[in-house]
Amino acid sequence: MTDVLARLRAMQAGDVPVHGGRTLAYVYDSGLAEADRVAREAVAAYAGSNGLDPTAFPSLLEMENDVVGMTCDLLDAPSTAVGTITSGGTESVLLAVQGARDARPDVEHPRMVLPATAHAAFHKAAHYFGVEPVLVDVGPDFRADAEAMVGAIEDSTVLVVASAPSYAHGVIDPVATIAAAAAERGVRCHVDACIGGWVLPYAARLGRDVPAWTFDVEGVTSISVDLHKYAYAPKGTSVLLHRTAELRRPQFFASAAWPGYTMLNSTMQSTKSGGPLAGAWATLHTIGDAGYLELARQVLAGVERLVDGISAFAPLRVVAPPDSTLVAFAADDSCDVFTIADAMAREGWWVQPQLSFGRQPPTVHLSLSAATAGLVEEFLGALGKAVAAAIDAGPVAVDPGVADFVRALDPATLTDEDFEGLLAAVGMNGSADGLAALSGSMAEINALLDLAAPALREALLTAFLDRLTRPTRR
């Protein structure tokens, strides 16, 4: 047994670190060792419990109602509000869209109005549920253009969406105007606060200027907030709140159309581990309201220092003053953000490149955790070195022949041979191991993807994922 655990630890050593504050995407670290310890024990204690049937596992129901109640309190929910724990932000978004669609069986061709910056989870929901996304360009400040959003609402609109904040730029959409217009037309309005929902209420309590976005705003019908982000819970929990039980009802699924137990689910999963919920419950009660206030104070102070520090590097610019804990920066022509990201990884800092999109240049995304707040000076030191290295290296040059090859690819008909051809053209080994080993030296690949239009990026990365996920046979 020890051998198996030792093997697990050895494999895990190759992953980006979950703790220590040096990973600025994917993971959120409170820096509180005791909260992590309690959460780990809670997950382990409930790993085998099954949320399929709340009557068989009443403790899971008790924890769910408790966590939803705490979330209601945080987000100014009225006494009519209800909520559901899901597996993550994407599931919360999927269910918000599915519920909105199924509440309007009279609409033959349902549509949802999205700011162009809405999370990709809405595109996934569109794909799964056949709800057409109506994308509305954002303003120069990267916030949803409220007037244009309002103008896009029509009879077949079943949902209007705003983010608090958006992932890519970290700014809050004008929720009040958007929600009011949706309410006037009798349309649901979902606020995607998956990443900001557990920080912004504390930011407001700390006296920061946070525009209204919670259930305090008339017309907001549902809100998603992830516990596995800024509630610093282990992975696997988000909360989807609805203003009333009636609004939530279409989300529930029951089937007695078979000879076994009547399936009765509030979420997309049926059998689901009690581990994530127990981990979240334990985290919320260990950190507590005062603890979250303090963590928010730390992380927001860290963001201010980070923004000042980044702005002091001549080639870099923060693309939008952050409303929360997310920062995106771009670079001028003297260097390349993709090279900067690789250089940061070599220094033991994990940051996330974002490809160019529309009029937005490529950027580096940083989700700051409380654990990183005390390390900002160290981060900036590493960033200074990374920028110098990137200036030395110059912008990534994609071979013109390869660039032409990429531009000529048709995403609709991309074949395995095309993908092989591309790998050969860039001199890469297409085996799963070869592709996995790329992590940390991605600048050339990112520069190549950056040349491709979104549909081709999707096709290329799908081919990439297909190659990565091949069974290990003995």
Ligand SMILES: Cc1ncc(COP(=O)(O)O)c(C=O)c1O
């Ligand atoms: C605003 C927003 N919505 C939805 C999601 C999707 O969440 P998850 O990755 O937990 O599925 C994210 C993830 O970062 C997010 O930032």
